[in-house]
Amino acid sequence: MLFFRKARSEEFEAIALPHLNDLFRTARRLLGEQAAAEDVVQEVYLQAWKSWHRFERGTNCRAWLFTILFNTVHHYRRKWAGSVTNQADEDLEKVQYTPPVPETVMDEEVLAALDRIPPDFRAVVLLADVEEFSYKEVAGILKIPIGTVMSRLSRARKLLRDELAAVAQSYGIKRASQGAQEV
Amino acid sequence: MNTINFNEAVCKRIRTQLDHYLSNELSVETNHEVMKHLEACAACSQELETRMRVKNLLRRAVQSDSAPPALRQRIEGRIRASEPSFSFLSFSPRWALAAAAVAVILGGVMAVRWRTNRLYDDAGAQAAYIRAVGARLPRIQTVGLADHLHCAVFRRFPQEYPAEAVAAQQLGPQFVQLVSMVKERMPGEYRVVMAHRCSYAGRHYVHFVLRSDSNLLSLVITEKQPGESFSRMEASSGAEVSVPVYEVAAKRFEVASFESQGYLAFIVSDLDGKNNLQIAENLAPLLAGFLNSING
Numbered sequence: 233m234l235f236f237r238k239a240r241s242e243e244f245e246a247i248a249l250p251h252l253n254d255l256f257r258t259a260r261r262l263l264g265e266q267a268a269a270e271d272v273v274q275e276v277y278l279q280a281w282k283s284w285h286r287f288e289r290g291t292n293c294r295a296w297l298f299t300i301l302f303n304t305v306h307h308y309r310r311k312w313a314g315s316v317t318n319q320a321d322e323d324l325e326k327v328q329y330t331p332p333v334p335e336t337v338m339d340e341e342v343l344a345a346l347d348r349i350p351p352d353f354r355a356v357v358l359l360a361d362v363e364e365f366s367y368k369e370v371a372g373i374l375k376i377p378i379g380t381v382m383s384r385l386s387r388a389r390k391l392l393r394d395e396l397a398a399v400a401q402s403y404g405i406k407r408a409s410q411g412a413q414e415v
Numbered sequence: 416m417n418t419i420n421f422n423e424a425v426c427k428r429i430r431t432q433l434d435h436y437l438s439n440e441l442s443v444e445t446n447h448e449v450m451k452h453l454e455a456c457a458a459c460s461q462e463l464e465t466r467m468r469v470k471n472l473l474r475r476a477v478q479s480d481s482a483p484p485a486l487r488q489r490i491e492g493r494i495r496a497s498e499p500s501f502s503f504l505s506f507s508p509r510w511a512l513a514a515a516a517v518a519v520i521l522g523g524v525m526a527v528r529w530r531t532n533r534l535y536d537d538a539g540a541q542a543a544y545i546r547a548v549g550a551r552l553p554r555i556q557t558v559g560l561a562d563h564l565h566c567a568v569f570r571r572f573p574q575e576y577p578a579e580a581v582a583a584q585q586l587g588p589q590f591v592q593l594v595s596m597v598k599e600r601m602p603g604e605y606r607v608v609m610a611h612r613c614s615y616a617g618r619h620y621v622h623f624v625l626r627s628d629s630n631l632l633s634l635v636i637t638e639k640q641p642g643e644s645f646s647r648m649e650a651s652s653g654a655e656v657s658v659p660v661y662e663v664a665a666k667r668f669e670v671a672s673f674e675s676q677g678y679l680a681f682i683v684s685d686l687d688g689k690n691n692l693q694i695a696e697n698l699a700p701l702l703a704g705f706l707n708s709i710n711g
Contacts, residue, residue, distance in 0.1 A: 241494055241495060241498055244494065245491065245494065249487065249490070249491070252482050252486070252487055252490070253481045253482050255482075256480075256481065256482035256486065257477055257478065257480040257481065257482070258477075260480055261477060266483075270482075270483070270486050273482065273486065273490075274486065274489060274490055274493070277490045277493075277494070278490075278493060278494075278497075281494050281497065332465075333465050333468060333469055335468070337472055339475065339476035339479045340476075342472050342473055342475075342476035343476050343477070343480075346473065346476070346477070357473065358477065360438060361438075361470045361473055361474060362473060362474050362477045362478065366440065367435075367438065367440050382434075382435060382440075385434060385438070386431075386434040389434055389466060389469060389470070392469055392473065393465065393466070393469050396469060396472070
């Protein structure tokens, strides 16, 4: 057994390390700061390496790593989970009419809009829409019921649309004021 | 022109499903119902398009960020550092089986001793290992290998590699020029983690340890003892090279050696033979010239 240690670390690097970017950018969006994200992702890998013997070969390593990521983030920011609002379900009762979202938005503006969304919603939209985990996987990673995943995702997308619509509006205002100056 | 009969109740129901439709998480029946509605309802279709656009914008924006390369290196370093000390003994599966059988015979006591980083702490075990690795080499080639194993492989390095001033102080005025020479001639991905004078098995060495993200390499220089020369061996480097370099493999280590009038020099690493030789060839002319100059 001892003699296979070398192969074990090679296996770990081959299977787990390719997800580094995905974990990093998720951590970055959850924590805001680059340095904090780097610390957390490093911690995730060290944790994963320590419990590599518990990882079931053939199962989804990426989802496993994301589960560790959210545990670590949770640990990193004890208060992180405390900010869920309960508006989500009421709002969904209404028919949603989305104000126009601009066709092209700068990446920075999208990220700024994302950062303004409450963390619990941000987490769900990152996992479902960026990392493309299924609802079931998201529920497993965040340890919440699937129903909650569904409502948080809808709410998160709605908040994001509203934020981006506000950006569009500011474009409109800019254009209008530029137009006024030209006249 | 299609007249859209806007039925608020239907649209309301469909729109609560739209996000799950977008995530491809609806049951077949509901999926079908949504699709049918979308064909007929421009408003809901428009709404779906907007949601899809936001999803794509989000994905693109978040994915524009990526982890700094140094992070990956740091993680790999931590993982490798946490491996047991003997992990550098790379076994093929066949050897691993044989070794496992031996390990069973030797029993638990031995296993515990291995586990407590015995090779790091026990000079006798180190010497035995060094002899085993170099067993098939001409004796003169083991000189550099032994110091690499003793000093670079078994040693725990400080995290911070020495400032040039420290290296210069440890090397002494005679060899201080080597610092800039090594810097100039070694591939860029290698950094000096140690530069000092050391001794092992009755010989004195000038020793540089360099590390890249995945490899450990030593430059070992020692004074010739009477009769020592590589000249009777067949050089590995081509005829066009002014200083011939001799390359041999010992287990998973590669040893490239060359000489000046008074010194033997070795590049020892866990690289493959070709790369190890290339590094040595690149350094040899400059270094041999320097060693000849201090020889007087």
